[in-house]
Amino acid sequence: MTQSKQSLGGSSTYAPCSSNNNGTCSSTTASAAAACDPSPSHDILLNNFQLKKKSYRVLLHGQQLVWERMQKVKQLKGSLEIKAPLPEDPPSPEAHRGYGPKSHILHLDDVISVRTGDTKIASIKPKDPQAINGPGEHQPDTRPTSQYLTINYALRLTKSQTDCNRWELRRLTFFNADPYIVRQWDQELQARVHQSSPTRMRVRRLLVFINPYGGRKAGSQTYERHVRPIFQLAGIDATCITTQRANQVRDILLSHDLSCYDAVCCVGGDGTVAEVINGLLFRQMRELGLDEQRPSYIPRPKIPVGVIPAGSTDTIAYSMHGTADVRTAAIHVILGQHRGLDVCSVSNSQTLLRFCASVLSYGYLGDVAAQSENYRWMGPKRYEYSGVKAFICNRGYDAELRLLEEPDLLPTPLEEHLPQSPDSVCSLGESVPSICYANCQRCSFASSIQEQQRSSLFVGEKDAEVETTSSAALEEADPEDSNLTPSEAALLRPRPRPDKLQLPVGSAPSMKSLASEQWKVIKGNFFMICGANITCACARSPNGISRYSHLGDGCLDLILVKKTSLLNNVRFLLNTAGRSGDIRNLPFVEVYRTRKFQFRTFAAASDESYSIAGSCQPIAQAEVGGSSSSSVYSSWNCDGEVVTDLDITMRSHCQLIEVFMRGPHSYSKPIKSGTAPSTPASSSDNVYCCCKD
Ligand SMILES: Nc1ncnc2c1ncn2[C@@H]1O[C@H](COP(=O)(O)OP(=O)(O)OP(=O)(O)O)[C@@H](O)[C@H]1O
Known part of the structure; x- marks a missing residue:
């Protein structure tokens, strides 16, 4: 180290961008800069810091933090080595074009918290949540003493061969001998990190429901071991409720005062998520004085939802994040980026029954849900046991379905007119179904x-x-x-x-x-019928039963699996389990994208004589004839809960609930870019993360 700490501290640049369009940067001393009132996101901070005892030039520009190792410059005369001086001009405002090839870039979207301390340890230690105030009021205006600045951030493991959707915590601790500079950076970072945007909300007060009963009955331990430390690191004030019974989450959400919380989070499986969603939606209907049985419309709750998996299958969390990793889910809650998630209403001819967040299934999966409750003592293995039983016993179920097929939104290729990200290649041209990334x-x-x-x-x-x-x-x-x-x-x-x-x-x-929309009527004998709101991916079925379902497009995929042979049923199940298969390629499977479908058993359907201006497509005719004497009915599996009504309408409501998620990324190795700077964070997701399967 040839440069003294003091000299590092002395080289400070503070440049309001707005006055620097020509690229010149008005430098001031750190203390002078601290004295003026910076308007956050448009200013540039540029200082030298030490990171792991090495000198770095560190830049804060908009929502990006950039750090670059300082080069040693050997002087020809004598052997004196000095560090390269700071550049005269600030980097170009156009993203990282002006940054060096070895620059590291961290997007502030991925920053969890910023801390300062007189020692490195002090800056790392999470502060007492009660001592943490909002930005701007967290430090009295006295002489600063902290020389260490720690930035806790999340990093997606983009290079992981096995799970590139997983995020991990990382930490950077910068040192600067001048505490005024450290304070200035702290204030700037705090302000920018906590800046809210339409798609990002930094949560401060969180209501957490923990289901100690789901999955391996490890919800409480999961929370304590993996989630609480991350929430503490982010300074989240979490109020935890461990459930005592089924439907308690729903009941609390219907009656509890939620005004003091920024968001609701659940630690549990799909059933727990469904309880949260049902609770919030029915609460909203109640608040607006709507008839809960026959609401005139479904209102959107304002409060966003976090989903942390601790159940048996966790398809909702997996479909949202592309992984069932608990820490990743907790990180998404902290980072606060949210997207609208479609929710489906499930009603019979009389009344609204409930809302479905993942899948509504009749036939095989309906039977599994109905039977597996009797074997809950087996834990997640109950699904295997009931699955085999239901599989062998399945003789097919007669049903009639009516649906309005959803036309493609933008069937012609418009790529040249629209901003492209690698994951959007097939998102608009619908000739090939797109995957929701x-x-x-x-x-x-x-x-x-x-x-x-x-x-x-x-x-x-x-x-x-x-x-x-x-x-x-x-x-x-x-x-x-x-x-x-x-x-x-x-x-x-x-x-x-x-x-x-x-x-x-x-x-x-x-x-x-x-x-030209026409109602399609499909009659047949089915091994299974699924209305999939999301992909329903899980660790055992990484593509999900409905690979092309989108999280927030306002549509659901109706999957009809005809009853054929036992072997074909096996083929279907194997197909849903692997990554390479696609159930659409199976001749006995039909998939329809729709916003709504109606289901009736043959007996119920024959009671009515309605005329439908549409096609009537009897599929699996032979089987229908063969089993027409069958009077066996299945039940519905709605997010893992059993619904016994046979006269069902399922309808998708576009982006009804805001959930903390960014969406999954693909699983293959990312494309390497030789010229781009290495980035430890991935809010530049558009650039790096969405390689195609
Ligand atoms: N303390 C409790 N005792 C009994 N049941 C509970 C309790 N808390 C919640 N429940 C109920 O447990 C059911 C199952 O929970 P959950 O869906 O979270 O786990 P799972 O079924 O194992 O996971 P998955 O749905 O992902 O397969 C939910 O329907 C919920 O209502």
């Missing part, structure tokens, strides 16, 4: 439609007009629903037509005519 364009597009829909959900003259239009459209499109009450019709109302919306240039002619 982080930064999914299909979901973003649905979200923009969603904003329009949001306005139609609340009372107002303009909104009433939208509602009337939608009602008319509904009657036109769905003659059978015309005998529904107005509230039922509203519940099943389709979203506003995309053709009324602002679409990317060139897309309008490519929209299919929605007027």
Whole structure:
């Protein structure tokens, strides 16, 4: 080390970007800079720090922290070695183009917390949550003494061959001899890290439900061992409730005062997540005075939800994050990036029954749910046991389904007009079904439609007009629903037509005519019927039963598995278990993308004589004949819970709940980029993370 700590501290640059368009940077001393009132996100901070006893030039620019090792420059005359001076000009505001090839870049989206201390240990130790105040009020304006600045951040393991969706905690501790500089950096970082945006919310007060009963009954230990330390590191004030019984989460959410919490989080399996979602949605309906059995619309809860897996299958957490890693899920809650998750309503002809977040299944999976509850003492193995039993006993179930197939949103390739990220390659052109990754364009597009829909959900003259239009459209499109009450019709109302919306240039002619929609009627004998709201991926089925379902596109995938031979059923199950298979390729499987489907057993369907302007597609005709005498009914499996109604309508509601997630990334090795700077963080996800399968 040839440079003294004091000299490191003395070289400080503080440059408001707005006045530096020409690239010149007005340098001031650190203390002078600290005295002025910085307007956070547009300023640049540039200082030298020590990191692991090596000298680094560190830059804070917008939402990026960049650090680069200082080069030793050998002087020709004599043997004196000095460090290269700081550059005269600040790096270009255009992202990392101006940064050196060996620069490390950390996006502040991935920062968990920033701490200072007089010693390294003091800066690492999490502070007492009660001593942590909001940014700006966390330090009295006295003489600063801290010389260490620790930045705790999360890093996605992009290079991992096995699980590139996993995130881990990392830490950087910078040293600067000048405590004024350290304080200035601390203040700037705190302000920028806690800046909220429409897609990011840094949680301070969290209500956590822990299910000690699900999975291996290790919810409490999971929380204590893996989640609590991460929440502490982020300074989150978490109020924990360990459940005592089934449905307690739902009941608490229906009655508890939630005004003092920023978010709700659950530690449990799919059943626990479903309880949270049902609790919040029914609570919102109650608050707005809606009829819970026949609501005129489904309102969106304002509070976001965190999902930490501690159940048996954890398909919701896995589909959201691409992994069932507990720490990753906790990190996503802390980092606060949220996306809208579709939720499906499940109703019979009389009433709204419940909401479904993952999958509603009849037949095989319905039987597994119904039977596995009797073997809960076996733990997760109960699914294997009941699975085999239900598989062998399955003789097929007769059913009739009616659905409106969802037309492609943007069927023509528009790649050249739209911003591209590697994961969006097949997200818009729907000739090949797209997979929902982080930064999914299909979901973003649905979200923009969603904003329009949001306005139609609340009372107002303009909104009433939208509602009337939608009602008319509904009657036109769905003659059978015309005998529904107005509230039922509203519940099943389709979203506003995309053709009324602002679409990317060139897309309008490519929209299919929605007027030509026809109801499809499918009768048959089925091994299984699934309405998948999400992929339903889990550790055992990494692609999920519905690989192409999206987290927030307002659609569900209806999967029909015809009853054929036992061997074909085995083929189906093996196909869902691997990464390479695709159930769409199996001849006895049909998949339909829809916003709503109706299910009836043959007996119920034959009681009614409705005329449907659509195709009637009897599939597996031979089997229907063969088993028409079968009077056996299955039950429904809704997020792992058993629903016994046989007359079911499932409808997707676009992005009804905000959840802390970024979406999964693919599993193959990322494409290497020789020229790009190495980045330890991945809020530059668009650049690095979304390689195709
Ligand atoms: N203390 C408790 N005692 C009994 N049941 C509980 C308790 N707390 C929650 N439950 C119920 O346990 C059920 C199962 O929980 P959960 O779904 O979280 O675990 P799982 O079924 O093992 O996981 P998965 O649904 O992912 O397969 C839920 O329906 C919930 O209502």
